Amino acid sequence: MAVIQAIDICKKFGDLEVLHNVNLDVEKGEVVGIIGPSGAGKSTFLRALNHLETITSGKIYVDGHLLDDRVNGINRTNLPKKKETEILLEMGMVFQRFNIFPHKTVLENVALAPQKVRKLSKPLAEERAKELIARVGLTDKLDVYPAKLSGGQLQRVAIARALAMEPKIMLFDEPTSALDPELVGEVLSVMRSLAESGMTMLIVTHEIAFAREVANKIIFMSGGEVLEHGAPRQLFENAQNEKTRAFLNAVL
Amino acid sequence: MEKVMEILRQMSGWVDPLVKSSGITLSLSVLSVIIGILGGTFIALGRISKNKLINKVCGGYIFLFRGTPLLMQLFFIYYALPLAIPAMTLNNRFVAALIAFSVNSAAYQAEIIRAAIQSIDHGQAEAARSLGLTPNQTMFLVIIPQAIKRMIPPIGNEFIMVLKDTSLVSTIALVDLMKRTSQIQSSQATALVYLPSAVIYLIFTGVFTWLFNRLEHHHARYE
Ligand SMILES: Nc1ncnc2c1ncn2[C@@H]1O[C@H](COP(=O)(O)OP(=O)(O)OP(=O)(O)O)[C@@H](O)[C@H]1O
Numbered sequence: 001m002a003v004i005q006a007i008d009i010c011k012k013f014g015d016l017e018v019l020h021n022v023n024l025d026v027e028k029g030e031v032v033g034i035i036g037p038s039g040a041g042k043s044t045f046l047r048a049l050n051h052l053e054t055i056t057s058g059k060i061y062v063d064g065h066l067l068d069d070r071v072n073g074i075n076r077t078n079l080p081k082k083k084e085t086e087i088l089l090e091m092g093m094v095f096q097r098f099n100i101f102p103h104k105t106v107l108e109n110v111a112l113a114p115q116k117v118r119k120l121s122k123p124l125a126e127e128r129a130k131e132l133i134a135r136v137g138l139t140d141k142l143d144v145y146p147a148k149l150s151g152g153q154l155q156r157v158a159i160a161r162a163l164a165m166e167p168k169i170m171l172f173d174e175p176t177s178a179l180d181p182e183l184v185g186e187v188l189s190v191m192r193s194l195a196e197s198g199m200t201m202l203i204v205t206h207e208i209a210f211a212r213e214v215a216n217k218i219i220f221m222s223g224g225e226v227l228e229h230g231a232p233r234q235l236f237e238n239a240q241n242e243k244t245r246a247f248l249n250a251v252l
Numbered sequence: 253m254e255k256v257m258e259i260l261r262q263m264s265g266w267v268d269p270l271v272k273s274s275g276i277t278l279s280l281s282v283l284s285v286i287i288g289i290l291g292g293t294f295i296a297l298g299r300i301s302k303n304k305l306i307n308k309v310c311g312g313y314i315f316l317f318r319g320t321p322l323l324m325q326l327f328f329i330y331y332a333l334p335l336a337i338p339a340m341t342l343n344n345r346f347v348a349a350l351i352a353f354s355v356n357s358a359a360y361q362a363e364i365i366r367a368a369i370q371s372i373d374h375g376q377a378e379a380a381r382s383l384g385l386t387p388n389q390t391m392f393l394v395i396i397p398q399a400i401k402r403m404i405p406p407i408g409n410e411f412i413m414v415l416k417d418t419s420l421v422s423t424i425a426l427v428d429l430m431k432r433t434s435q436i437q438s439s440q441a442t443a444l445v446y447l448p449s450a451v452i453y454l455i456f457t458g459v460f461t462w463l464f465n466r467l468e469h470h471h472a473r474y475e
């Protein structure tokens with residue numbers, strides 16, 4: 001069964017339709033790379049899954065639960081707030097600009113939500129946070145404030161922070177685009193090991209080489225639509241759509 | 253030499269009444285700024301609120317109290333309000349002044365606090381939300397702690413304005429530092445009294461400027 005099932009997602013900002021009938025099935029453990037030109041609606045789609053944007057119409061199932069069912073902006077799910085939060089917590093999100101809390105140390109950043117949302121005791125939350133911070137290779141930075149960290153380190157903290165809520169799915173919106181080239185590798189390697197551990201991942205990225213290596217499936221979006229999808233090999237080497245080929249020619 | 257000694261002796265006689273009267277100046281400004289911060293926080297949250305009614309009411313409050321003279325607000329609370337509603341008669345002049353200064357300061361501080369809150373990158377709230385924090389948790393654990401540092405300098409500025417504006421209380425016959433100064437000036441027919449009085453004002457503003465700088469520094473420790 002699909003962990004994420006998005007059916008005919010449409011999203012309008014006023015009169016501007018930025019998503020048009022987007023469909024996507026993501027299986028458990030699958031890594032999906034989403035590529036496409038700027039303004040294609042990639043971020044909007046990812047944010048819609050996580051309710052950072054409200055879709056205009058379509059259905060979203062997460063782990064079998066109906067999270068969204070909208071027609072012309074009208075919600076038909078009647079999901080209680082508590083249930084909605086619970087379903088949303090199945091998804092962790094990593095942002096292009098990290099969005100680390102600057103007034104909290106690395107440890108506090110990672111331990112905050114488990115304490116406040118999952119109601120874990122502070123010692124337990126911190127113990128788990130330390131394990132995750134070790135996993136992203138930042139044990140020596142536990143008590144450091146974010147201002148002292150590089151972009152690559154910040155993004156690794158952001159990944160640990162999202163993982164602390166024990167999501168089943170991780171959403172990445174261009175996690176390396178704001179990084180200096182020499183810092184991209186450390187973030188990708190954390191993501192690679194996460195993929196190897198069986199995490200279900202949706203990654204919007206311009207790192208074509210990485211997508212090709214790690215993803216099981218590639219989605220090409222343009223103008224608010226999914227124009228092509230398929231296995232990386234097929235899509236990168238034998239794209240069917242004119243626009244996909246033009247895009248790949250431009251970025252490769 | 254003789255003359256200088258004479259002046260110094262005269263001035264030392266003023267210090268005691270001036271310092272005593274400055275208690276009103278100081279307590280009035282400190283209390284109204286503190287009450288103003290508390291009230292201003294609620295009004296600021298109201299201004300940010302998506303609830304249209306709360307938003308409008310808070311906007312109206314700010315418009316009213318920033319848009320009319322403080323002196324008028326003071327007179328209104330002390331003289332006019334008791335005429336309209338006898339139960340609102342405030343026999344205590346200090347309480348009347350405190351109310352007027354607090355409600356006025358709250359309006360200014362609401363705008364300071366709102367601006368500071370809204371200056372925090374929206375990504376912070378999005379990250380908090382994606383971690384499951386409620387809107388209240390997001391506001392009080394993530395946004396406000398970062399906004400505080402940005403509020404401190406303008407609130408310090410506001411404090412100094414209030415400290416000086418308290419001189420208006422002489423109009424309702426409350427004897428603050430300024431009132432005492434002008435009493436001495438007219439009874440002894442010497443303008444020299446402005447000197448020690450100004451020094452007391454400067455000590456207050458100096459100490460509080462230093463205090464607010466320390467506070468700002470403390471809140472910037474993570475940067
Ligand atoms: N809040 C908003 N209000 C209005 N229009 C928006 C808003 N957010 C995004 N858009 C528009 O929606 C379209 C899709 O934007 P989106 O950010 O999803 O693209 P993207 O594929 O992520 O692009 P990029 O590669 O540049 O990040 C763009 O035309 C953008 O201008």
Ligand SMILES: [Mg+2]
Pocket residue numbers: 042043044173174
């Ligand atoms: Mg984007």
